[in-house]
Amino acid sequence: MGFTLLFLLVLLGAAGLYAAWRVLWRPNVVTSPYGPAYLYIRTGGSFQNVLDSLQRHELLEEPATFRWLAERRNYPARVLPGRYRLDFGLGNEALLDRLMRGEQDTVEFVLDAFKYKPQLAQQMGKQLEADSTALRRLLNRQTWLQQQYNVDTTTVLTLFIPGRYRLLWNTSAPQFVDSLAAHHRRFWDAERLRRADSLKLSPAEVHVLASIVQRETAKPEDKPVIAGVYLNRLRRGMRLQADPTLLWAIGNFGVKRVLNKDKLVDSPYNTYKHKGLPPGPITSANRQSLDAVLKPATHDYIFFCARPDGSGYSDFAVTYAEHKRNARRYQRRLDSLSIKR
Template sequence: MKKILLILLLLFIVTAGIFSWQSLTSGTSFEEKSRYLVVEEGRNTQKDVIQTLQQEHLVKHPGTFSLLATAWGIWNKLKPGKYEIKKGDNLFSIARMLRNNRQASIKLVINKLRVKEDLAHLVGKNFNTDSVAVMNFLQSNDSLKPFGVDTNTVFTLILPDTYSFYWNTSFNKILRKLADTRNAFWGRDDRMQKAQQLSFTPEEAYTLASIVEEETNFESDKSKIAGVYINRLGKDMPLQACPTIKYAMKDFTLTRIYEKYLSNPSPYNTYRKKGLPPGPICTPSPKTIDIVLNAPRTDYLYFVAKSDFSGYHHFSSTYEEHMQYAREYQKALDIYMAKKQNSPEH
C-alpha cells in the first residue's frame, strides 16, 4: 500500500512539475514578434478558443492551457475581442491577459481619405465591423444627425492622425472619438475666431482646406492658393477648382481637365456652381486647415502650375497675366504629352 502511495506521489510530483514547466516557460509556437488571438462574438467557449489556439499554432501546449484556464475560471469571464500574444509569453501570462480582458490596442491610421468607401474599407479591415455596415452608417443622415453632420459633411469630423481603439469597438464609438478630437481641435488656438473672421463655419473652413490639400504639397503655395480662393469667394466668383472636377468625376487619376468635364452637373463642380461645394473632397491635414485660417491677404485671383513642372504655381491678380502663364503651361504640357506618346514604351 505504501509503495502504491509512493508511486502515486511521484506521479503527482512529476505531473505537477511538467504542468508548471509547460505553464511557466515560453509557451508560444510562432516565430513572429507577436500574433493575435481573435475571440469572436458567440465563439468564446472553451472549445472554440482551444480550437483557435491549435489551428493558428499560437501555443505549444493547448491542453495544458485549457486546464490552466479552467482552473482560473476564465471561460465564464472571457469577452470577445482581439488579444496580442507576444513571442515568448508563458501560458500563465496569456491566461492572465484573457482573465483580465486586456485586449490589444488597434491603431487606426488615417491619412488622406477622399470618399466614404475609403473609410469603410479602412475600418472594415482593422475592426470587427463590416465595411458594408460602415457605408450604410455613412450614407444615413439619421445615423449622422447626433454628430451634427450629414452625408456631405461627415468627413469634417475626421482629422488625419493615429487613433487607438479595441478591435470590437463599434463604428458609432469610433466616429464619436473622431468627433471629440475634432471638437478639441476647434477649441484651441483661436481657430473658431479665425474662421468667423473669414465668415466661415468650421465645416466650410475644412471644406476649403480639402481643396487646397488636393492642389499642392508645397506649404508656401498652399497659403497663396487659400488666399486666392478666399478672394474669389469674397467677389462672388466661382472657385473653378480642378480637384473638385476630379471628385465630381470620381476619377482621381485625371492629369488634365478638359472642357467636356466642366459640364458635369455634380454640386461639387465648382466651375458651374458658385461658392464652396456641399462638403470636403478629402480629409486635409490639420496643418492645411491652419494654413487656410491664417492665409495671407493678397490681391491674387488666379493661379496656374508652372511650366517647369516643379509643382509650384504662378499667381496673378489679373486675368491677362494669368492667361499668359496658362498658355505657357499648356504649351509645355502639350510637348510633354507628345514626347510621352512617342516614347518606346508606347
Template sequence: MKKKLKWITLAIVVLVAVIAFLGYRFIFAPNTAFDEKEVAVYIATGSDFSDVQHRLNPLLKNPAAFEQIAHRMGYTQNVKAGKYIIKKGANNIDIVRTLRNRNIPVKLKFNNQERIEDLAGRISKQIEADSTTLLRAFLEPTFLKNNGFTDATALAMYLPNTYEFYWNTSAEDFRDRMLKEYQRFWTDERKAKAKAQGLTPVEVCVLASVVQKETAKVDERPRIAGVYLNRLHSNMMLQADPTAIFAMKNHTGDYTMVIKRVTNLHTSLENPYNTYQKYGLPIGIITMPDISSIEAVLNPEKHDYLYFVADPQNYGYHKFSRTYLQHLQGRSEYIKWADKNGVK
C-alpha cells in the same frame, strides 16, 4: 517490516515528487509552440471559449493543459473580445491572465481618403468593425442631422491623425470618438477665424479639401487658400479644377479614373461639385483635407491674387496673377509645356 515501511515511504515521496513535477509542468511550464517573440491573438466580439480555442490551440504545445487551467481560473465563462499579445514561453497562467486583463490598444491611422466609403474601408482594416457597418454608422441620418453634417460633408468630421483605439471598438464608438476629436479641434479661436472668412467649420473643411487637391506643397497652401477666398469674397466662381475632376467622377461613378488635364468636357459638366458651373463652394468634401490645408483656409496669405496656373519651371508649384490677362499669359505657357510633354 521496517524495511518494507521504508520502501513504502520512499515510494510515496517519489510519487509526490512526480505529481509535483507534473503539476508544475502542467501549470507553470512554457506552453507556446511558435518561434516568434510574440503573437497577436484577436478575439472577436461575442466569442465563447470554443472560439478562443480555435484561435489559440495552434499556438500551444499542450491545448488540454491550457483548457484545464482556463477552467480553474474561471476564464471559460468570461471571454473578452480584444487584441492580446501572447509572448513566447508564456505558461498557462500567463496566457489566461493576458486574455482576461490585457486587451491592448492599436495605433489607428488614416489620411488621404477621397470619400467616406474609402475611410470606412481604411478603418475596417485596423479595428474589428467591417466597412459596411462603419459606413452605416458614418452616414446614420439622425447622427448627421444632429451634428450639422450631410452625406456630402460627413468626411469633414474625420481629422487625419494617429489615434489609439481598442481593436474591438464598435463602429458607433469609433464614430462618436471622432466627433469628440472634431469638436476638440474646433476651438473658439478656430471658429472665430472661420467666421472672419465668412465660413462655418464644415465650409472651411470643404474649401480645405479643394486646396488639398490643388497643391501637394504645404508651403503653398495658404496662398492658394487666399486666392479662393478672394474669389468667394468677390462673388466670383471658384472655377477650381479639382472640383471639375471630382464632379466627373461623381457623375460617372468611377472614382478610380485618373484625369491629368482638365478640358471643356470637365468644366462644362452640370454637377453640384463643379465650381465651373455653380457659384460658391461645392456641395461637399472632395477629399479628406490635412490639418495643414484646414489651417491654410483659417490663416490664408493676404494678397490680391485672383488667378493661378501650374508653373512648368517650378514643378508642383503655381504662378499667381492679379489680372486675367496675366493669367492668360501664364496659362498659354503651361499649355505649350503640357502639349510638348504629352500631358493629356
C-alpha cells in the same frame, strides 16, 4: 519505514508542485524572435475558436495544459473579443488573466485621405473587425448623424481627419465614428475656432475649402497661398473655379487637362457654375491643409496655375492677363507631353 514514507511524501509533493508549475506558471507561449504574437478573438467567438486559433498558429507549447486550466477557471463561458498580445514565455495563468480581464492591445489605425464614403468603410474594414457595410449604412443615416454630431450625410466626411489613431481592434462601426469624432472635437480647439470665425467660415466650411487646397497641391509652402487665393475670391463674390471640384463632379481624378465640356457638368460641386463653396469636401482634409486655410497667406492674388516645370508648385497672378500667360505656358507643357486629357 518512517524514512521511506517521508521520502515518498516528499517525492509526491515535489511531483505535485512540478505539475502545478507546469500547468500554471511554466512558460507556454511560443512567439517569433522578431516580436510578440497576437491572438484575435472575433465578437461572438467561442472557446473552441480560441483553441483553434492558438493551435493553428502554433502559439502554445502545450495546448492541453492551457485547455485544462481554462476549463477549470470557467473561461469558456467568459470569452471576450479583442486583439491580445502574447509575449514570449507567458504562462497559462497569466495568459488566462489577460484574456478574462479583456486586457487588449490597441492597434494603430492609419486613416489615409479618401474621397468617397465607401473608401472610408474599406479602410476601416481592412484594419478593424467592424463590418464596412455597417459603417456605410451609418454614414447615410441623416437623423442619427444630425442628432449625434450635428452633421448631415454630406458633411459627415468632415469628421474624419487623416492620421494615425490608437483604437481597439474590435471597435464597432458606431464606436469608430465616435472615436474619430472625438479627435475631430479636440482638433477644433478654441484657437482654431477663433481663426475660423475671423475668416467668417464654420469649421465644416474650413474642411471643404481645405479639401480643395489639398487636391490642388502637395507642397506645404503653396497651401497657405492657394488658400489665400480662394478666400480672396470668396470675399469678392467670385466663383472659385476650382478644377478639383469638377473632377469630383465627373468622378475622374485622373484628368490632367480640364476641358470646357467638363465645366458644363450639372453638379453643385461645379464651382465654375456655382458661387461659393461646394456642399461638402472633395477629399478628407489633413491637419496641414486645414491649418493652411486657418492661417492663409495674405496677398492680392486671384489666380494660380501649375508651373510648367513639373515641380508641383504653382505660379500666382493678380491680373487675368498675367494668369493667361501662365496658363499658356502650362498648356504648352501638356502639349509637349502629348497629354490631351
